[in-house]
Amino acid sequence: MASEERDGDGLLQLQPEEIGENDRQLLPQEIQRCSGLSYNDFYWRYMHKNFPVIITDVSNDWECKQWTVVQESRDLNSNPPSASSINFDYLKTKITNCPVPVADCNSSYFNSHTKLELNFHDYLERWRSGIENQSSSSSAEVNSNVDPTTRDNLYLKDWHLAAQMPGYNFYKVPKYFASDWLNEQLIDQKKDDYRFVYMGPKNSWTSYHSDVFGSFSWSTNIVGLKKWLIMPPGEELKLNDRLGNPPFSIDEKMLDEHNVRYYTINQRANEAVFVPSGWFHQVWNITDTISVNHNWFNACNxxxxxxxxxxxxxxxxxxxxxxxxxxxxxxxxxxxxxxxxxxxxxxxxxxxxxxxxxxxxxxxxxxxxxxxxxxxxxxxxxxxxxxxxxxxxxxxxxxxxxxxxxxxxxxxxxxxxxxxxx
Incomplete structure (x- = not known):
């Protein structure tokens, strides 16, 4: 029998599932954060069971780590990467000034964020300008009556950068997520894929939803901190209105009032969140954030x-x-x-x-x-x-x-x- 796969050898080493006496299909008490997880263990313990997990150290060698600037700090353990850690100049040199899809998180239209299209470099400049304005405001006396929702809150999301620039290998799919029937077909046949880049300022967010097709998804933070609220299948029914419609946005108070079982994830840079099929969730960018995301399905779902x-x-x-x-x-x-x-x-x-x-x-x-x-x-x-x-x-x-x-x-x-x- 072949030994467990080593990092970099490219073999997805799956072995028959070993079911122990106490290995029952019970929801976890909390979502685990794992380092050094084997492909076989991820497949049977999480993907096959449709349980979420956080996997650390997945993007150490990705080129897109250069999209960030390492900041000097007196206390290296004090805070997650801050807004100014985005390397705007490097992004502009590596990625053309192409049209990109943007959601306005301060505006909604038919139960969705208002959509617009900007040129990429223009988006970066608006983002950078917002950071500079916030920095200057925080160091000076400001009018406390200024409504923060009047500021730009534009979230670049669902961007097919990998398809748009196939020669730019800015990331590598982690081995855990490589069994991907959906993108395997779409990439081979040069059709619209489900590989995305997300970039957004502090306080941008994705509304309450479950993923397309009932697929799995994975999301790896390149920089920044995200907060997730995520719930097992069936719990979302407690939030639907009398017509069966889900809410546009959720928070802990709403979930507690409806007795919803849910989990909170605080996702850091270099961590991948695995979202199982049918798990509704909402995500906030606690700091300026960039992530790489896929939707996919395979034999498990x-x-x-x-x-x-x-x-x-x-x-x-x-x-x-x-x-x-x-x-x-x-x-x-x-x-x-x-x-x-x-x-x-x-x-x-x-x-x-x-x-x-x-x-x-x-x-x-x-x-x-x-x-x-x-x-x-x-x-x-x-x-x-x-x-x-x-x-x-x-x-x-x-x-x-x-x-x-x-x-x-x-x-x-x-x-x-x-x-x-x-």
């Missing part, structure tokens, strides 16, 4: 993504049920599903077909596909992926919508299942 897809199709069909007698009703529902959810049944099946083809090639050919140009799977990992693909494909073939649709989805599922059941 593919069934949850499928269930979310089914539930969203039911909601779409219910919404336009008065049009049920129209021609191509099911096709219209699938079009709306893609528009509202991001993918539809055909997209989901195509992803399964893509991953199956890659894993089957791993088994039968000398070619070894590298994940994110860095990692490959050991034989057991490939076999486990294939078994999970078989299980989810069988589930699809038994789904009434797939069986009765005129879109020939059942035939594709049956063909895929035949390839997988060798």
């Amino acid at each position: 593919i069934s949850m993504v499928w269930q979310n897809l089914r539930n969203n199709l039911k909601a779409v069909c219910k919404e336009i049920s008065d049009c049920q007698q129209m021609d191509n009703f099911e096709a219209h529902c699938q079009t709306m599903l893609r528009a509202s959810f991001g993918i539809n049944y055909l997209d989901f099946i195509e992803l399964l077909e893509f991953i199956a083809a890659r894993r089957l090639a791993e088994k039968t050919a000398a070619t070894k596909f590298l994940l994110f140009d860095s990692y490959r799977m050991n034989d057991y990992h490939v076999q486990y992926d294939l078994e999970c693909l078989r299980q989810i494909t069988r589930t699809l073939t038994e789904d009434p919508t797939i069986q009765r649709t005129a879109l020939q989805l059942e035939g594709r599922c049956q063909q895929l299942l035949t390839r997988l059941e060798f």
Whole structure:
């Protein structure tokens, strides 16, 4: 048997799960902070169980560490990195003055932060100007009646920098998150990916939500401190209004009043937070912050993504049920599903077909596909992926919508299942 993987060898060494007598599916008392965690332990103890975890020391060798300036301090342990630790000049030399998506955290529109587009260098200058203004205000007498919400609070988020500048290797996907079926397909087919950079000033924030598709997400702080409030699946129902709508923003007082079980995370620089499927959360930047984030799914949560897809199709069909007698009703529902959810049944099946083809090639050919140009799977990992693909494909073939649709989805599922059941 191969030994546990070493840092830098690029092998995702997965072994069969060892279930102890006391290893029950219980929620943790608190979210653990781990250093030196093995890939195998992360896979079974956290990702497979859908439990959150904080992993330290994940970005030590990333190029984007140069996006920060190390400040001299009399007390090295006194505070987290401050606002002035952003290396604005370096960012401007490394990244072109391209349009970037920005959210105005002081303004909302239809239960979302107002969106705008700025050129990157202009955004950096507004951010830097805000820091300088705050510094000068704090050292002088200021009018206590000035409303802080009148200041800029612009959050650069959901920026596809890795896709936009593929030649700039500013970070490396940590080994824990390398089994990523979603981005594996999208990057190979040069489609819109789910790899993001977030940059924002102190007090910028992301509103209450769960992640797209019911996916996993990971977020690594390059600089700064974030505060998270995060809750296990099902707890979010306690916050919905009479129509089933979630709130736009939460705080501890609201959660306590509704008897919600939740966790608080104070995420520091060089730490990655793993957010499991279906865990609603809200995040604040306590200091000026930069982070790298991915959404993804794989064998561990593919069934949850499928269930979310089914539930969203039911909601779409219910919404336009008065049009049920129209021609191509099911096709219209699938079009709306893609528009509202991001993918539809055909997209989901195509992803399964893509991953199956890659894993089957791993088994039968000398070619070894590298994940994110860095990692490959050991034989057991490939076999486990294939078994999970078989299980989810069988589930699809038994789904009434797939069986009765005129879109020939059942035939594709049956063909895929035949390839997988060798």
